[in-house]
Amino acid sequence: MINLFSLKKKQEAAKEANDGRPPVKKQSAGELRVQKDISELVLSKTTSITFPNGKNDLLNFEITIKPDEGYYTGGTFVFSFSIPTIYPHEAPKVKCKTKVYHPNIDLEGNVCLNILREDWKPVLSISSIIYGLQYLFLDPNHDDPLNHEAAEVLRDNPRQFESNVKRSLAGGYVGGHHFPRCI
Numbered sequence: 001m002i003n004l005f006s007l008k009k010k011q012e013a014a015k016e017a018n019d020g021r022p023p024v025k026k027q028s029a030g031e032l033r034v035q036k037d038i039s040e041l042v043l044s045k046t047t048s049i050t051f052p053n054g055k056n057d058l059l060n061f062e063i064t065i066k067p068d069e070g071y072y073t074g075g076t077f078v079f080s081f082s083i084p085t086i087y088p089h090e091a092p093k094v095k096c097k098t099k100v101y102h103p104n105i106d107l108e109g110n111v112c113l114n115i116l117r118e119d120w121k122p123v124l125s126i127s128s129i130i131y132g133l134q135y136l137f138l139d140p141n142h143d144d145p146l147n148h149e150a151a152e153v154l155r156d157n158p159r160q161f162e163s164n165v166k167r168s169l170a171g172g173y174v175g176g177h178h179f180p181r182c183i
Contacts, residue, residue: 030087034058037126059083067137071165074183091120099179101168103140103151112146
């Protein structure tokens with residue numbers, strides 16, 4: 001038979017050992033790995049990280065990318081990262097919070113990046129994903145699109161694509177869709 005009173009006494013003793021504070025929550029292996037990944041991040045001057053829920057919530061953060069070359073120069077793009085507790089055995093969920101005219105990002109913010117899907121491996125890190133996102137702005141890929149219309153324009157008429165990107169960054173309409181100003 002379980003002695004409930006001895007369990008209660010053990011909990012009270014643990015509380016007293018922590019100066020009256022409740023026992024510290026043990027971190028999962030995923031949380032420890034994210035903490036390591038984030039502590040090792042070396043961000044370029046065009047990239048920053050924020051923690052909207054505070055620094056205690058390492059499993060949810062935002063990365064802001066401000067490309068300084070390519071079609072998207074001068075734009076500001078925010079990506080939300082949601083890290084599963086079994087990370088790194090499962091890839092983070094990444095969404096673009098900035099509506100953007102891009103072949104590899106759809107209008108709902110879903111991102112088409114191979115390492116977020118079939119090519120994810122536990123040896124990859126948060127840093128790998130950030131580099132992948134930066135690369136999408138330097139060299140959009142029309143061969144693996146989520147936004148098929150943008151991919152078709154990029155493939156068939158790069159000058160028109162560039163014009164569409166500039167219009168979308170400035171807060172204009174492209175293909176019947178309004179894009180908020182992000183430049």
